Amino acid sequence: MARKTFFSFHYSPDCWRAWNVRNSWEIKGTKEGVGFFDNSVFEASKKEGDDAxxxxxxxxxxxTSVTCVLAGSETSARRWVRYEIARSVIKGNGLLTVDIHGVKNSKGFVATKGTDPLALMGLYRTVNGIYLAEAKGGKWVKYGDYTRAIPExxxxxxxxxxxxxxxxxxHCSRYDFANQDGRNKLGGWIEVAAKQAGR
Structure with a gap:
């Protein structure tokens, strides 16, 4: 079954790699990928302010029912990737990380492997409820872009x-697109994430 999937990635360094990953999936006939935005649209929204x-x-x-984080060298520290992860958890999407550092960019270069963005965000419990946290400066802090409790x-x-x-x-799986035959297996990885989330 094709899944409507949101692809989260760091635009500037990884757009070429991310497009190649998505296009390889669409060639397989799924054509259910969303969440790929033209940079001008993203920048225009950013100029309107954080709320916009x-x-x-x-x-x-x-x-969408799944969020696929396409992780390059710098993705894990990207504020808006973290926001997409947070909103995906709140929404109940399945989640997975696919490393794309091994995919060549427009100049034919690969990159170094980055930290899993899903390893730098998480949840914790207090007497008032369950909250999002993010890793900053080597320690966990309360996530600042969504501060309400999440219903268990x-x-x-x-x-x-x-x-x-x-x-x-x-709770979520991590794969390597270049080293684990992502061209043929990405759809299966996404399906596993969807089923884990009951979607």
Missing amino acids: LKRFLREGLAN NDLWFTAPATDTVVPFSR
Whole structure:
């Protein structure tokens, strides 16, 4: 079954790689990928302010069931990738990371492998509820772009039991597009993530 999938990535360094990954999937006949934005549209929303950009990204996630984080060298620290991950968790999307550093860019170069973005975001429990956290400066802090509690029943994975942050990578798979035959397997990876989330 084809899944409507939001692709999250760091635009400037990885757009060429991300387009190649998505196009390889569409060649297989799925044509269910969304979340690829023209940079001018993204920049225009950014100029309108953070609230406009957040709304733009939430609208991009609408009607999707899976979020595929295409991870390059610098993706894990990107604020708006983190926001897309946070909103995906709130929405109940399946999640996975696909490393794309090994895909050649427009000049024919590969990059160095980056940190899994899903390892630098997670959830923790307080007496007031379950909250998002992100890693900054080598420690966990409360996530600043969404500060409300997340209802436990909205989570497709086991909620944290304590105030120790549980990263999303503990529940989600990570793959390497270049080294694990992503051209032929990406659809299957996405399907696994969808089923894990009950989507």
